[in-house]
Amino acid sequence: MDYLFFNNTWFQALVTAFSAAVITQWLNNAFTKERDRENKLKESFKLFYDKAIPEIMDLFNIETDLRRGLTLETLSTEEIRESILERVSNNTPHVNSEVYDAYRSVITNKYKENNTFFQQEVVDITLYQIIVEEYIKLAEKQEGKDLRKEYRYACLLIIWKNVVINCEGIENSHGALSNAGLAGTSPFDFEKLNKETLQKLKNMDEAHGVEKDFLFKEILKDIIIQKDDMDNDSFEGFIETFFSYYPPEIFNNEVASLQSDSNIFSEDESLENRTIYRNRILRDLYQAKYSVDSFNDFTFTKEGFAEYINYHFERKNAISYWEEKNIVKIEHKDNVVNLVLTAQGDDYYEEHLYPS
Known part of the structure; x- marks a missing residue:
């Protein structure tokens, strides 16, 4: 009896129509x-x-x-x-x-x-x-x-x-x-x-x-x-250069000749270069103070600091300039010398230079 029911023509037509409707709906949904x-x-x-x-x-x-x-x-x-x-x-x-x-x-x-x-x-x-x-x-x-x-x-x-x-x-x-x-x-x-x-x-x-x-x-x-x-x-x-930063002392061709020409700052444009050099020193000091494992921590022996500060008169002048303004502090302890930014130096850098 069941066999005759499933083989009934009208039932087969119903199943075919239902299947077609389901497939059509599925395709419509998919599209x-x-x-x-x-x-x-x-x-x-x-x-x-x-x-x-x-x-x-x-x-x-x-x-x-x-x-x-x-x-x-x-x-x-x-x-x-x-x-x-x-x-x-x-x-x-x-x-x-x-x-x-x-x-x-x-x-x-x-x-x-x-x-x-x-x-x-x-x-x-x-x-x-x-x-x-x-x-x-x-x-x-x-x-x-x-x-x-x-x-x-x-x-x-x-x-x-x-x-x-x-x-x-x-x-x-x-x-x-x-x-x-x-x-x-x-x-x-x-x-x-x-x-x-x-x-x-x-x-x-x-x-x-x-x-x-x-x-x-x-x-x-x-x-x-x-x-x-x-x-x-x-x-x-x-x-x-992709793995480490060696801080350049100076950042353009004119200032780069500082090491060999002490008269480089004789023209008006050189005043701007001197400002650039001073600011770059502050940038390095700020990075050394707040960056983890900074490349340069500005910690020296007394002999090393004397060599650093006297490497060129413009570096010495720049450090003295910031020290007089209480932006930079030179700390001496035993045979160790630290060059650090003061709190005032932090404020100056963050207000005027960061994140230039």
């Missing part, structure tokens, strides 16, 4: 979800990524502009930074949790008691890196999309972040990254800043200590162009 996903993706590009990505690229190029390592007269990037943060805040439905978490790290890191200025820079760059990488993941789904430029900057951002960590600050990264994003002047082979290199850099970024330094150095040796006028020693020396 609707896919259409909604595509519309949301387009909206995410339009409202967030298509605007944030160029800003991040501009920010990197400005911050690594060669001139920023030569003079304090630099273009401000604060408006670009604030614009990127505002875009994330205003477009939370269009960013994933990783981007949002990186954004929250930028905001909350400002209030940490043990925060130093370059640690804030690191979380900033991490946010930019994650935004670019997320854009690449989404854009790869679009057939024929040329992402060579985005891969290049994703690589550069990881490199930038690690140089800032190694050298304790964006300002100290210029020796390695001057004009890094600009064709013709960049030390990098742009063709090698690709998907494969990005993965190597990401793997390196997850390593620690000696292993991380080794991996980073091997990647740099592969992607940096060794110019014809650069011998092996010079090439190795340039690689080292």
Whole structure:
């Protein structure tokens, strides 16, 4: 009886119609979800990524502009930074949790008691890196999309972040990254800043200590162009600028001749150079006071301090100038001499120079 029922023509027709209706509904739902996903993706590009990505690229190029390592007269990037943060805040439905978490790290890191200025820079760059990488993941789904430029900057951002960590600050990264994003002047082979290199850099970024330094150095040796006028020693020396900051005494060609020409400050323009030199000493002292494991802690033996202070009369004059204004203090204890910023020096630096 049951067999006859299931083989009944009207029942089979009912089952067929029901199955067709279910499949049709499923397909409609699937197409609707896919259409909604595509519309949301387009909206995410339009409202967030298509605007944030160029800003991040501009920010990197400005911050690594060669001139920023030569003079304090630099273009401000604060408006670009604030614009990127505002875009994330205003477009939370269009960013994933990783981007949002990186954004929250930028905001909350400002209030940490043990925060130093370059640690804030690191979380900033991490946010930019994650935004670019997320854009690449989404854009790869679009057939024929040329992402060579985005891969290049994703690589550069990881490199930038690690140089800032190694050298304790964006300002100290210029020796390695001057004009890094600009064709013709960049030390990098742009063709090698690709998907494969990005993965190597990401793997390196997850390593620690000696292993991380080794991996980073091997990647740099592969992607940096060794110019014809650069011998092996010079090439190795340039690689080292990605790992440590050796504070330059002076920051432009005119002032650089201080060590050999005592009459260099005879013209009006030299007055500005003298101010630059004084301010750079304050910047180094501030970093030494508040940065963890600072490269230069300004602690000397008495003999070492005498050598330091008398290395050139302009250095001696600069230290004396700040000491007379109670900005810098020279502390003597037994055979040890410390050169430190006073509380007044902190206030002066934070009001007039930080984060120049």
